[in-house]
Amino acid sequence: MVEASSGILITCGCLKENPVIPIKKAIVTQGHRKTYAQALGNTCDIPLFQLPTPCIKGDMVVIRVDEEDYLAGLEDCKTHLHGRIMLSEGDKPLTHLALTKKLQLMLKAIGPWKAISFGKGFYEFEFSPLEDMRWVLEICSWELSPGFLRLFAWT
Template identity: 55%
Template sequence: MMNTLHSNTMIPWTFLANLDTSASAEVIIPKFTAPKIPEIQTKKSFAQALKATCDISISQLPQPCIKGDAIAIKIPEEEYQAGLQRCKTHLYGRLILSKGDTPIKFNELRAKLQGLWTMIGTWSMISLSHGFYDFSFSSVEDMMTVCAVGSWSLKPGFLRLSLWTPDFNPNLQKMSHSQCWVRILGLPLEY
């Protein structure tokens, strides 16, 4: 076995460099950098996302006041007006199903509407309650294009749309109108 290393021998492991006792051997230890391992982006759970929220100081929040039995806050007029402007591109919709129809899930409804509303830009929807939805459109023109149809047949059921109104509460809405088709046999054309 050889105890001496040849000159210009490369030893990648530093713990082996001390094996050579001869002064004539030259040990080259290469600089080694580990390859970068790409970071894997994992989806955060809802709890993890909540942990990452930032704290807001109480001084930045509006000061509450008591009005009767309720606690209220004052919203500055300019912020209220800005909120009204944003709502000008919103519609309310009510999903109406026949008795015995299988309820449509949120994602199924969105997929059906994406197929029907291909002529407009981006839009989003929020489920309110009692079959009501809030639709937000990227422009007033897109909102009016969808609203002009009035009711959209979804098979099963249909979506009845109405313009946004302030203080809308789905819990207080009453069904006062319904779309139907009537055929009267033998009715003269002038009627």
């Protein structure tokens, strides 16, 4: 749960089970391909004093977020959409790169955008002008062959 200084509470379920996550530094050599295990372990050192201090409220862990930062985060997300790729049974899932290439052909009439994979077919899409995001949202779902991409507004 994240608490804005205005008293707004936002649930962060991942903090309930494991509020402290150890962070290790990985050594990455430029131009060297990493193994899958190395990519999963690719984290960085973050001094604990830079992380917000969690506190317990009832049976929840909460973190205080300044209202200014909270509102700035909300403003940033106004041009974001969430998406999910829906596949038929037996369809081979699209890679992030394959999805991006297909969408570049479909979205060549709009400004810059990017897709962020959350895994298991879930994505977040960020658009530059708000008008582009609204245009894409009006279409709502996109045929990808295989499957289709269902888009909905960020909440």
